[in-house]
Amino acid sequence: xxYEPPPELAGLSLAEIASLVESRELPPVDRWSPQESGxxxxxxxxxxxxxxxxxxxxxxxxVRAFASLLICDGDGQHWLVTPQQKLAIExxxxxxxxxxxxxxxxxxxxxxxTDEMVIAGPGHPIIARGDPxxxxxxxxxxxxxxxxLNRSTYAQLAEIALETxxxxxxxxxxxxxxxxx
Numbered sequence: 001x002x003y004e005p006p007p008e009l010a011g012l013s014l015a016e017i018a019s020l021v022e023s024r025e026l027p028p029v030d031r032w033s034p035q036e037s038g039x040x041x042x043x044x045x046x047x048x049x050x051x052x053x054x055x056x057x058x059x060x061x062x063v064r065a066f067a068s069l070l071i072c073d074g075d076g077q078h079w080l081v082t083p084q085q086k087l088a089i090e091x092x093x094x095x096x097x098x099x100x101x102x103x104x105x106x107x108x109x110x111x112x113x114t115d116e117m118v119i120a121g122p123g124h125p126i127i128a129r130g131d132p133x134x135x136x137x138x139x140x141x142x143x144x145x146x147x148x149l150n151r152s153t154y155a156q157l158a159e160i161a162l163e164t165x166x167x168x169x170x171x172x173x174x175x176x177x178x179x180x181x
Contacts, residue, residue: 121172
C-alpha cells in the first residue's frame with residue numbers, strides 16, 4: 001500500500017491534527033532493552049537529511065521507518081533501537097526538522113520533515129537555545145529526540161511571539177519563552 005502523506009496543516013483543524021497524532025502507531029522502543037549495541041554508520045545532517053555510509057537516504061519511507069526507532073539518551077547520544085540491538089547514530093543538530101506550524105484554539109501544531117504531527121504542550125515543550133541575538137528553537141518530539149524549527153517555521157512562531165512583550169508563545173495552557181535562558 002503506497003504511503004499517503006497527511007494533508008497540509010493549513011487544511012486541518014486542531015481536532016483532525018490531534019486525531020492524526022493519536023492514530024500514529026509507533027514501535028514500543030521505550031520498552032525494549034537490547035543487549036547488543038554497535039554503530040549504524042548513519043548520520044542525520046543539521047538540515048534534516050539522513051545518510052548511510054556517506055550516501056543520502058533518498059527514500060522518504062526509509063527515513064520515516066528509521067525515525068520511528070529513534071531515541072536519545074541522557075548523554076545526548078541518539079540510537080536506533082530494535083528488540084535485538086541498539087545502534088548509535090550521529091545527529092549533527094536535531095533528529096527532526098519542524099517544517100510547518102499552525103495555531104488554533106490556543107494550541108500550536110507542528111509538522112515534521114517525516115510528515116509526523118506534534119502538538120506543543122507540557123509533553124512536547126518548545127525550547128530556546130543559543131543566545132538572545134541568535135536563538136535556535138526546538139520542539140521535544142519523543143524519547144528524548146527533538147525537532148529544530150526551520151527558518152520559515154521559526155518566522156511563523158516569532159510572528160506569534162512578537163504579539164507579547166515577553167517574546168513567548170503558549171500551547172495547551174503552557175507558556176514557552178523564545179529567548180534562550
